[in-house]
Amino acid sequence: MERNGRADKIKFMIGIFDSGIGGLTVVKEVLKTLPDYQILYLGDTARLPYGNRSQALIYKFTVQAVDYLFKQGCQLVIIACNTASSEALRKIQQEWLPKNYPDRRVLGVIRPVVEEAAKVSRFGRVGVIGTRGTISSESYIKELKNQKQDVIVSQAACPLLVPIVEEGMQNRRETKMILRNYLRPLKLKKVDTLIMGCTHYPILQKKIKSIMGKSCNVLDTSAIVAESLKDYLNRHTEIESKLVKGKEHRYIVTDSTDRFKENAQNWLGQKIKLEKIDLE
Ligand code: DGL
Numbered sequence: 418m419e420r421n422g423r424a425d426k427i428k429f430m431i432g433i434f435d436s437g438i439g440g441l442t443v444v445k446e447v448l449k450t451l452p453d454y455q456i457l458y459l460g461d462t463a464r465l466p467y468g469n470r471s472q473a474l475i476y477k478f479t480v481q482a483v484d485y486l487f488k489q490g491c492q493l494v495i496i497a498c499n500t501a502s503s504e505a506l507r508k509i510q511q512e513w514l515p516k517n518y519p520d521r522r523v524l525g526v527i528r529p530v531v532e533e534a535a536k537v538s539r540f541g542r543v544g545v546i547g548t549r550g551t552i553s554s555e556s557y558i559k560e561l562k563n564q565k566q567d568v569i570v571s572q573a574a575c576p577l578l579v580p581i582v583e584e585g586m587q588n589r590r591e592t593k594m595i596l597r598n599y600l601r602p603l604k605l606k607k608v609d610t611l612i613m614g615c616t617h618y619p620i621l622q623k624k625i626k627s628i629m630g631k632s633c634n635v636l637d638t639s640a641i642v643a644e645s646l647k648d649y650l651n652r653h654t655e656i657e658s659k660l661v662k663g664k665e666h667r668y669i670v671t672d673s674t675d676r677f678k679e680n681a682q683n684w685l686g687q688k689i690k691l692e693k694i695d696l697e
Contacts, residue, residue, distance in 0.1 A: 428661035430457045431646075432491030434482045437465035438670070438681045439579070439616030440497035443526070445685050446643035447495075448666075451650070456666040459486055460681075461696065463671035466579055467500040468548025468615075475550060479505035480513055481696045483523055492659045493522045495646065499614045499638075500548050502526045503556035522656060527560050527614075529645030530638050534610050535564035537634050542569045544608030544633075546599065546625075547615045549574045557614055571606040575599045575615075582617040583680065593624060600628050610634040620684065671696050 431454050433444055438460045447456065459482055461467075467475050479501040486494050496502045502525030509523050534543050545557040552574040561568045578599070581592050603611065611633055613619065619639050626635045650657040666689075670677060673693045682688055 429492030432486035432494040435497045436467035441685045442619045442639045443497040446639040450643040453662045455663040458668045460670045472504045475504040496525045500550040503551045503554040531560040538610040542608045544603035544611040545572045
């Protein structure tokens, strides 16, 4: 588009990417906080989950997704997936973007959540839960230490939680037992703030809060990301001015099944049409 010298006149969308449809928890908050902007959502449902995959593969998939969203006319892409933000964002921002799309932007979810955690943590004891990929990358630990050197971070990988949410098992008794098991070490470390570092966890927020108790802040990561996007657009008028306003949001997936559609509608709280594309 820029090659024709018409970039100034073309209006662009906000792209939101996730490994699946869990990122709709972020879309829901973005639509509440920034209701005027047009969203293009991409969920890589064919290759979900990313959480147990290697860094190299997560990077490859994420680049394909971001490239697709840019080609569809996004100016700014939010990587809503914590695993992709942990394993691919830095390399995309530092190497791929300057070479391929120097005037576009890619933002992740880790930085805004960490900034909030550093702000609200009373005793500097922060817990992080996420997929195996997110936890083993230590991306939250690194960012938290950048914000607050003396912070004590305790992490727990919770690989069963994504399939539990995908299967709609959030209200089952077994789920509470599994959650208690995952959260016990963090409770023993007396974390005062807990980061739910995964797109799917807001669906379990009530249960997680009740297990962690009143003395622990459980951060609603989707809402924090939406607020931080609003703040970003206020500060970057050169990007904001290029964004198209409207309500014709589109929801694209790489594999479509009735279950994806049902979950997508439940998590977003409205009826939507899922369009299917091929990223390979
Ligand atoms: N979207 C992923 C995340 O936020 C969870 C699902 C997956 O493992 O791909 O980490």
